[in-house]
Amino acid sequence: MKLYVYFIVLTGLILLTVTGCCNIPYNIHPASTKNQSRCEAIMSNLAKNDPNSKLTWFDAKVIGVEGKGWTDTEGYYERVPAKAKGILTNAALNYGKHSSGLYVRFVTDSNTISARWKLRNKELSMFHMTAVGVSGLDLYVHDNNTWRLVGIGRPLQFPVNECVLAGDIIPGTYEYILYLPLYNTVEQLEIGVDPGSMFAKASKQTVKPIVFYGSSIVQGACASRPGMSHVAILGRRMNRPTINFALAGNALMEPEVADLLCELDPAVYVLDAVPNCHVGCLNANFEKFVVKIRSAHPDTPLIFFEEICYPNEFHTLQKPTQNDNITFLKLFKQLQDKGVKNIYYITSKDFIGTDGEAFVDLIHPTDLGFMRMADALEPVLKRAIKKE
Known part of the structure; x- marks a missing residue:
């Protein structure tokens, strides 16, 4: 019996040594999980000494x-692969380097959680979007089987900011998500915790991700903070990894972009490019774009959105959004007639509503708008992924 116990213990130590870190279940007090002391020791060896701080700091890397859809990015906190430099336009590449969708x-x-992050771009905010949304952070905790906001990182200066995200935390071990800026690029990120606290990587999500492709709205304009984009909201609700491949203002469904998306292996593609790809672009690119993805992923669900009904169109003679959506629906039905299966279509009316209360600048949603978008998309995602 003693020999058997010794073998089990020795096997566990070997596994911990090989993996370098263990994943800890959240909401369990450290004293109740024997393996946590091993994780503490491993992670403490990777802590960064800062004589000017009372906290223990860890590089988020x-x-x-x-x-991230690709690991071979020029900057660690960028989204597009390095090879995209010869594929995407300069404008698309610039937005693709933003840290939107990364977490x-x-x-x-720890009783206290702090963050220190370095930004690439001096523009901390935009006229229609908060500094927290553009260049800040927000922190969520998983508690009582739900995700709750517990803190934000306010970017008050360029390039480096530091702040306490959460303090006076109820004792216990919790899982957290820290969302990165939507319209800026993080160059460096550190997380600070109390000395002696356990700090470890959360358990890996083993299900396939949801891949989003689209316009500035998909990138997160104009959520008040990163965790309020519909991409982030749905990641929490679905308990599933997400990949945000939005290219603000440059989602034109080019075949080269389809080739990049084909390299991913998602549970479902969510494609929302009509706000950038209007009638001429749709007629030229849409079917070719879909055919490319379908050839690489014949069974992966594809979810399409119409262009949002902008709140002022009811009061204007010209109806450009209506024209785009009429063309888009026609092309979608042509795909169905040609036998393309497992595709879904969400109308703009169902997507964000028609009362006009969900916008900040007649184009981009507020947090209310993103909640409505998530509400519209969630049941469709569940229906599509159910077939996974």
């Missing part, structure tokens, strides 16, 4: 950023 998942029992 230690546990890894999530939400860090970790587990800690």
Whole structure:
């Protein structure tokens, strides 16, 4: 019996040594999980000494950023692969380098959680979008089987900011998500916790991701903070990884972009490019774009959105959105007639409503708009992924 116990313990130590870190279940007090002491020791070896701080700091790269479709990016906190430099336009490449949709998942029992991040771009905010949304952070905790906001990172200066995200936390071990800026690029990110606290990578999500492609709206304009984009909202609701491949103002459904998207292996593609790809663009690119993705992923669900009904069109003679959506629906039905299966279509009326209350600048949604978008998309996603 003693020999058997010794073998089990030795096997566990070997596994911990090989993996370098273990994943800790959240909401469990450290004393109740024997393996946590091993995780503490491993992670403490990777802590950064800062004589000017009372906290223990960890480079976020230690546990890894999530939400990336490609690992071979020029900057660690960028979304597009390095090879996209010869494929995308300069404008699309610039937006693709923003950290929108990236997040860090970790587990800690610290009473305080702080962040220190370095930004690439001086423009901390936009006229229609808050500095927290453009260049800041927000932190969610998983507690009582739901995700709750517990703190934000306010970008008050360029290039480096530091702030306490959460403090006076109820004792316990919790899982957190830290969302990165929507319209700026993070150059460096560190997470600070109390000395002696456990700090570890959250358990890996083993299901396939949801891949989003689209316009500035998909990138997150104009959510008040990163966790309020519909991409982030749905990731929490669905408990599933997400990849945001939005290229603000440059989602034109080019075949080269389809080739990049084909390299991914998602549970479902969510494609929302009509706000950038109007009638001429749709007629030229849409079918070719879909055929390319279908050839690489014959069974993966494809969800399409109409262009949002902008709130002022009821009062104007010209109806450009209506023309785009009429063309888009026609092309979608042509795909159905040609036998393309497992495709879904969401109308603008169902997507964000027609009362006009969900916009900040007649084009981009507010947090209310993103909640409505998530509400419209969630049942369709569940129906599509059910076939996975």
